[in-house]
Amino acid sequence: MEPFINSLLSNKILLTILILLISLIIYLILKRILKIIIIIIISLVLYLGYIHYKGENVDETLRKYINSCEKELIDMHKKKDKIDDVIDSVNRLSK
Numbered sequence: 352m353e354p355f356i357n358s359l360l361s362n363k364i365l366l367t368i369l370i371l372l373i374s375l376i377i378y379l380i381l382k383r384i385l386k387i388i389i390i391i392i393i394s395l396v397l398y399l400g401y402i403h404y405k406g407e408n409v410d411e412t413l414r415k416y417i418n419s420c421e422k423e424l425i426d427m428h429k430k431k432d433k434i435d436d437v438i439d440s441v442n443r444l445s446k
Contacts, residue, residue, distance in 0.1 A: 359365050402409050 359369060399409055399413075402412055
């Protein structure tokens with residue numbers, strides 16, 4: 352692996368091509384993420400408009416969703432902590 356990396360670093364043309372490919376991949380990923388974020392924002396605005404049209408309280412609906420998201424986030428943090436503990440114990444056993 353090290354000779355391959357050394358050959359890439361010593362050859363300017365290959366290094367330039369590699370940098371361009373990595374930049375292209377990052378650009379395409381960010382472009383997709385941006386599209387998803389825009390779609391989510393538009394959907395949220397349409398949903399809030401619908402809730403307002405129906406006459407429901409938008410603040411109460413948003414609070415309900417925010418509270419459920421906070422609960423999910425707390426659960427995810429707990430699961431992450433458990434996974435970190437397992438990884439630490441595996442690392443200790445492997446040493």
